[in-house]
Amino acid sequence: MTATKDDGEPGNDTGDTTGPDAAAAPVRREPWRTVGTPRVRRGQRLWxxxxxxxxxxxxxxxxxxxxxxxxxxxxxxxxxxxxxxxxxxxxxxxxxxxxxxxxxxxxxxxxxxxxxxxxxxxxxxxxxxxxxxxxxxxxxxxxxxxxxxxxxxxxxxxxxxxxxxxxxxxxxxxxxxxxxxxxxxxxxxxxxxxRPPRLFRQVTIAAEGAVRRFHGSGADGSPDGLAAPPDGVVHNGTDFGTLTGVDVRGLRRFAARHRVGITVVPRLGDFVYPGAPLCRIHGTATRIRGDAVARRLRIGEERRLRHDPAFCLLVLSNVAVKAMSAAVNDPTTAVQAMDHIETLLVRLVAARPGPVVYTAGAGRVAVGAPDWPGYLAIGTDELRHCAASSPEASRRLHLLLTRVETVAPPEYRQAARERIDALHRQGGHVWTELDAAHVAAPDTRFDGPFGSGG
Known part of the structure; x- marks a missing residue:
């Protein structure tokens, strides 16, 4: 059977699978699938x-x-x-x-x-x-x-x-x-x-340790090739919970021994349901034992502050949102929480967060994580929706976003500028001219008698 190309010349029928072109076309093999059970970590054992x-x-x-x-x-x-x-x-x-x-x-x-x-x-x-x-x-x-x-x-x-x-x-x-x-x-x-400041300080210290362990732990690999279709996928078994930890050392040893690339599918804090994909395997057509990989992941009932910087930001943001609610009406506590959110966002700027890839001999391990705009969204977006009714909280949020925009590299500044503009658009419906001027006033807290920083 003969078909006609768009330019009117004859060509092979697209439904013919016996021609030479069809024989030369690569046939994509479906990835193998296996099931593994992550380690389960329960809550704190107070007893x-x-x-x-x-x-x-x-x-x-x-x-x-x-x-x-x-x-x-x-x-x-x-x-x-x-x-x-x-x-x-x-x-x-x-x-x-x-x-x-x-x-x-x-x-x-x-x-x-x-x-x-x-x-x-x-x-x-x-x-x-x-x-x-x-x-x-x-x-x-x-x-x-x-x-x-x-x-x-x-x-x-x-x-x-x-x-x-x-x-x-x-x-x-x-x-x-x-x-x-x-x-x-x-x-x-x-x-x-x-005392809220004491608790906020503990959360911030836990977050700084998590940032050092996760984003400053010697990630030196390239993600090239790990975005391609995998050769195999390890799925979760019948258990379920929140991903609370990844044994990177164990995964690196496994990847080096089997000369494969491993991509952890869920991020820290993601909920892992039964049958959910846990890891994608690149570089081997041989089915591996699912538990050999899945046991390097840990799931639990709740995210852990010591291992999850995003969760630390989320906790501080939630406390600030609750403090600004009509039931609590405590903008001072919200401002104190924003002080620590700003501290974490500034520290994350230096860490250049994002997905991390570790080399392991001939293998590699990739673990997903938010980039800096993602952390900024986690720490400030909920606040932006709730702060408009409080001039004190709105001004502190404006100063937070202005500060991180100043210290952030050029590729991150757009995310902060968009949130500053959105804050003023949302507040414009409820602020008076005096409130708007107060919120947008420059920060003079560190100005000395001889100028800024004096």
Whole structure:
């Protein structure tokens, strides 16, 4: 059969697959597919420290009476502790009762602190309370003191004829004093953690560490070839969750050993559903075991601040948005959050963020990440929609965008300028002339008597 080209000359029928042109045309092979299960990381285990400390208390309650029996009586007689077993057991029982009441009081303080923090700031800040060492110490010391004191009281009351355990009783007294000191330390720590600037600083420090680990970790590869159709795809199994971490070292070892390129499909913070593509494999037509690659990825219930700079910006932005809401109406807290958002955006300018590619011998590993305009959108777009009703927040956002536009390289400045213009367009519907002049006024905070920077 003969077909006619657009210029009227005869040509091969496009439906003919037996001609020489058709024989020479490359046939694209479908990529192989395999299934793997990422590692699952659950939430913070708040029970670990208390459990360990209670277990240690049980061991000490059994070990110290043995030590008492080995220590000479002449040495223990110098310790001025009441020797009446019945009186001592009663006193230890009173200490145990007071300690368990104290424990309930401590739990109440912690729960009220978490409730206040989630209602006035953000539920995303709960991990800071869970990871705080003083909180964990307090939740462990009080139950451990109670358990140890009760067991020693039982030990004394069970045998009135045995030698008086002076060391065991003295250690119970020591634990009681330690419990009081830990309680005072907990009250001080809770008061500090309830201050928004303190929490914002912790988020910023976590974000700076995440930026150093992710965008400054020696990425030296080129993405050439990794955008081509893959030879294989590793899909998620039946589990699901948020991508919280990528074992780059493990993926690089795998890529170097098999001489392949690996592209991690989801970004940090993306939700991975069952059957979702996890990694694209380039450079091998041989099917690999899915778990060998998927186990280098970690999914969990929630994004992690220590590994996800975008999540840190999102948390600060959410707190500022909530502070500007009609229910909270706290523009000062919003301004404080913007101070830290500006700090992170300036740090990210120097990091030149974006997708990172690591070389691994003859292989490569690519991990996706937002570029700087993407981080700018995460940190400021929600604020821009909510700040128009607050002149104080609008001015601070204007100063933030102006500052990052000034320090950003030329290729990034357009993103900041677009948001400055959008802020003024949105605010123009609600601002008076005085508000507009106040928002657009230049920043003179660092101007000295001899000019800027003096």
């Amino acid at each position: 670990v420290w208390p459990t360990v400390m209670v277990a240690v208390a049980v061991l000490l309650s059994a070990a110290l009476p043995v030590v008492d029996a080995l220590v000479p009586q002449s040495f223990k007689s110098e310790v001025s502790i009441p020797r009446d077993p019945g009186v001592t057991a009663s006193r230890l029982g009173a200490v145990a009762g007071g300690t368990i009441s104290f424990t309930g009081f401590v739990f109440t303080i912690v729960m009220l602190t978490v409730q206040f923090g989630t209602s006035s700031l953000s539920a995303r800040l709960i991990p800071f309370f869970q990871r705080d060492r003083v909180v964990r110490l307090a939740l462990g010391v009080f139950p451990a003191t109670f358990v140890y004191t009760v067991l020693i009281a039982i030990e004394i009351g069970a045998d009135n004829n045995r030698e008086f355990p002076s060391i065991s009783v003295g250690f119970a007294t020591f634990l009681s004093v330690v419990s009081v000191l830990v309680f005072l330390l907990l009250v001080q720590r809770i008061a500090d953690m309830m």
